[in-house]
Amino acid sequence: xxxxxxxxxxxxxxxxxxxxxxxxxxxxxxxxxxxxxxxxxxxxxxxxxxxxxxxxxxxxxxxxxxxxxxxxxxxxxxxxxxxxxxxxxxxxxxxxxxxxxxxxxxxxxxxxxxxxxxxx
Numbered sequence: 001x002x003x004x005x006x007x008x009x010x011x012x013x014x015x016x017x018x019x020x021x022x023x024x025x026x027x028x029x030x031x032x033x034x035x036x037x038x039x040x041x042x043x044x045x046x047x048x049x050x051x052x053x054x055x056x057x058x059x060x061x062x063x064x065x066x067x068x069x070x071x072x073x074x075x076x077x078x079x080x081x082x083x084x085x086x087x088x089x090x091x092x093x094x095x096x097x098x099x100x101x102x103x104x105x106x107x108x109x110x111x112x113x114x115x116x117x118x119x120x
Contacts, residue, residue: 025107028100031076036061036069041092044079049091052081 056063073079077096081088
């Protein structure tokens with residue numbers, strides 16, 4: 001099975017009636033739907049690795065808010081953390097990011113590139 005955000009599926013009670021690919025795509029979209037999480041991913045991409053407390057120095061967010069977003073990113077496997085004393089060093093999990101990229105690419109290539117609108 002695949003990761004779920006906050007260990008729960010989407011709130012739709014018919015969630016399991018959709019294909020695994022659709023569910024996975026929706027979960028990826030959900031995790032990427034907040035600008036703070038996008039900013040954290042971009043920051044980690046630029047810095048390669050950063051300590052927990054230092055992330056809030058680069059963003060207009062409190063440490064507790066950053067911590068919550070880090071938890072969501074970690075649950076989806078987008079980031080990894082290594083404990084060093086009282087600090088956690090975070091970095092991107094490029095395997096997971098490539099999986100997300102491929103999932104979205106496949107979706108757009110299969111679903112949209114051949115689409116022709118017949119609306120008038």
